[in-house]
Every structure is written in structure tokens, then in C-alpha cells.
Amino acid sequence: MATTRYDVSREELAQLVSGPSYRVDQVWSGLYDQCTEPEAWTNLPKAMRVDLAEQLPGALAPVTESVSASGDTVKFLWELDGGSRVETVLMLYRDRATVCISSQAGCAMACGFCATGQAGFTRHLTTGEIVEQVARAVRRARELGRRVSNVVYMGMGEPMANEATVWRSVERLHADFGLSARHITISTVGIVPGIRALADRPLPVNLAVSLHAANDTLRDELVPINRRYPIDDLLAACNDYLAVKNRRISFEWAMIDGVNDRDGDAAELAALCRRLRPRAHVNLIPLNPTPGYPTRGSSLRRVHEFRDLLESLGANATVRQNRGTEIDAACGQLAAGQPVTLGRTGAAGEPG
Ligand code: SAH
Numbered sequence: 122m123a124t125t126r127y128d129v130s131r132e133e134l135a136q137l138v139s140g141p142s143y144r145v146d147q148v149w150s151g152l153y154d155q156c157t158e159p160e161a162w163t164n165l166p167k168a169m170r171v172d173l174a175e176q177l178p179g180a181l182a183p184v185t186e187s188v189s190a191s192g193d194t195v196k197f198l199w200e201l202d203g204g205s206r207v208e209t210v211l212m213l214y215r216d217r218a219t220v221c222i223s224s225q226a227g228c229a230m231a232c233g234f235c236a237t238g239q240a241g242f243t244r245h246l247t248t249g250e251i252v253e254q255v256a257r258a259v260r261r262a263r264e265l266g267r268r269v270s271n272v273v274y275m276g277m278g279e280p281m282a283n284e285a286t287v288w289r290s291v292e293r294l295h296a297d298f299g300l301s302a303r304h305i306t307i308s309t310v311g312i313v314p315g316i317r318a319l320a321d322r323p324l325p326v327n328l329a330v331s332l333h334a335a336n337d338t339l340r341d342e343l344v345p346i347n348r349r350y351p352i353d354d355l356l357a358a359c360n361d362y363l364a365v366k367n368r369r370i371s372f373e374w375a376m377i378d379g380v381n382d383r384d385g386d387a388a389e390l391a392a393l394c395r396r397l398r399p400r401a402h403v404n405l406i407p408l409n410p411t412p413g414y415p416t417r418g419s420s421l422r423r424v425h426e427f428r429d430l431l432e433s434l435g436a437n438a439t440v441r442q443n444r445g446t447e448i449d450a451a452c453g454q455l456a457a458g459q460p461v462t463l464g465r466t467g468a469a470g471e472p473g
Pocket of ligand 1: 232234235236274275276277278279280308309310329330331373374375406407408409410411452453454
């Protein structure tokens with residue numbers, strides 16, 4: 122795979138850029154402050170810009186950009202070297218702007234209710250492919266008069282199955298885009314060795330765990346990787362992460378009608394939250410529709426009852442604001458236009 126412009130380190134760039142050493146600073150600033158294309162770096166001689174554009178191509182070819190009716194969610198579809206496609210979502214809130222980025226093309230985790238899981242795994246992304254998603258979103262946000270404040274690794278793929286590459290991208294976000302670790306969140310399906318590797322890394326990034334079930338029988342079914350890393354092992358890794366990072370972990374819980382939204386599920390979940398020090402915070406996500414999963418999401422009324430129940434059992438819970446459903450940009454809906462396997466008991470809709 123060709124080296125792209127957000128793959129190179131500053132040292133590697135210094136090898137490529139001729140002339141006085143401030144040229145390297147100018148290029149680096151073009152990449153990480155301006156977040157623009159080499160053509161726009163007019164403080165550099167024209168010939169140099171042309172050379173740089175050729176030597177350091179971008180990794181993401183834009184395919185489409187979709188904007189929600191309200192204008193506060195933008196979904197980008199990119200094509201990568203080799204033809205795989207991935208998506209990035211920019212979400213504008215009143216007090217912050219968050220970019221949701223992909224770490225793999227497709228996903229091997231096969232969670233049945235997730236559109237990415239339904240489509241299967243294609244390949245890991247490179248550091249440059251991950252970092253450039255942020256650069257593009259920063260640029261787009263700026264055009265809208267906004268500044269990206271948060272990055273979440275909650276797009277396509279399982280970041281902890283690609284931990285070393287993901288980590289190199291985190292370092293870039295922190296050192297070069299100037300994002301604090303507190304504003305970076307990695308979400309994992311629960312890959313225990315990945316969580317342990319992350320615990321050994323220096324920055325205290327936020328960890329979110331896609332739990333969805335609080336006993337192994339149900340979790341084996343909803344999140345198949347649970348058979349390899351069951352709940353007790355997962356919780357032990359989470360507690361070790363907390364012990365070194367001094368952060369709170371959140372559990373994500375997609376609310377599925379009659380499957381994981383019963384009173385008993387709330388009781389089991391609250392008990393698991395109490396096993397983490399400090400206690401885990403629960404993010405309830407109303408299940409978003411995907412073509413391959415016929416079971417419905419819980420009603421909004423039930424989602425709020427479930428939250429109240431968790432609170433009464435001593436667990437903190439919030440309902441995640443649903444963003445971008447109408448442009449298939451919400452949690453679990455990213456499939457990058459790939460056909461997905463239809464549900465076991467028949468189609469709930471047409472493949473995207
Ligand atoms: N693979 C990582 C990163 C993806 S984050 C992980 O699993 O954590 C995307 C989040 O959306 C995860 O919590 C995922 O479980 C959740 N999700 C998947 N499908 C969903 C759906 N249909 N509705 C709501 N949330 C969903």
C-alpha cells in the first residue's frame with residue numbers, strides 16, 4: 122500500500138522535503154493546522170506543492186457526503202486504496218463537535234444487530250487512513266464555522282482488533298491535532314488483549330465497552346466474541362484499565378425489544394456496573410434499524426423506563442441522542458453501501 126500523507130511521521134517528512142528546515146514545519150502545519158490539500162499551501166513554492174501532492178497522496182477518495190435535514194450530522198463515504206469503502210460521521214452539537222471514525226473496512230465481530238457486522242470484514246485501516254478522516258472532518262467543520270472537539274472510535278470496525286495502528290492514530294490526534302485524551306473515546310466490543318494493551322499506553326483515553334447483555338448466555342448470542350472473552354474476563358480487564366487510567370468506563374447498551382430491555386436485564390446490568398471501580402456509566406442506545414436484523418428496538422418509553430430503573434438500582438445511565446438515522450449515519454448503521462446478509466427470519470428491509 123502506498124504511503125499517504127497522514128501516514129508519515131515528521132521525521133519521515135523531513136527526508137522528503139528539501140530546502141530549509143522550516144519547510145517541514147510549513148508542510149506539517151498544512152496537514153495538521155490547516156487540514157487542507159497541498160495546493161492550498163501557498164507559503165510553499167508551487168513546484169514543491171506539486172511534488173508533495175504527488176509524493177504524498179491522500180488516502181480517502183470522497184464518494185458521497187450526506188447531510189441530515191437539520192444540517193447537524195454529516196456522513197462521508199470514502200473509497201480507499203484497493204476499493205474498500207468506509208464512513209466517517211461529523212456530529213455538531215451546541216457545545217461540541219464530535220467526529221466518529223472507522224478503524225477497519227467492515228468488521229469481523231459479527232454482532233447480528235450491527236450493519237457493519239452483517240457485512241463482514243475486509244481489512245484493517247492504516248494509521249494514515251484513520252487520521253485523514255479526522256483531518257477531513259476538521260476541515261468540513263471549519264467550513265461550517267465549527268471546531269472539532271471530540272473524536273470517537275465508534276465507526277466501522279473493531280478498534281481493539283487493530284490496536285497498534287489505532288494507537289499510532291491516537292498519538293497523532295493528541296500531539297498534532299491537539300486533542301486532549303479526555304476528548305478521545307475508543308469503543309470496543311470487548312477484546313481483552315486490546316484493552317490490556319491500551320492500558321499500557323501512556324494517554325488516558327476514554328474507554329467504552331459495547332456490553333449489550335449482562336450474562337454470558339445472552340451475550341454469547343448478541344456479541345459472538347463473548348465466547349472467547351466472557352464477561353468475567355472482560356470486567357477484570359476493565360478494572361485493570363481503570364486502576365491505571367483514573368477514568369470512568371461506559372457500557373453501551375443497544376435496547377432491543379424483549380431481548381435485553383426487561384426488568385431482569387436492568388438488575389443484572391446494574392450489578393455489573395457496581396463491579397467496576399469507579400462504577401461504569403451506561404449509555405443506552407435505542408436500537409437503530411439495520412437491513413439484516415428483524416427484531417425491533419425498544420420503544421422510547423421503555424428506554425426511559427429502563428434508564429429510571431437503572432438509576433433506582435444505583436447505576437448511572439443516559440440515553441444517547443440519536444443522530445443521523447435518516448442518512449443511515451447512526452450507531453450500527455454504517456455499512457458503506459455494502460450489501461448485508463439478510464436476517465435469519467427474513468428481511469426487515471432492503472439491503473442498503
Ligand atoms: N466495534 C466497536 C466500535 C463500534 S461502536 C464496538 O463494538 O464498540 C458502535 C456502537 O454502536 C457499538 O456500541 C455497537 O454495539 C452499537 N450498535 C451496533 N449496531 C447498533 C444498532 N443497530 N443500533 C444501535 N447501536 C448499535
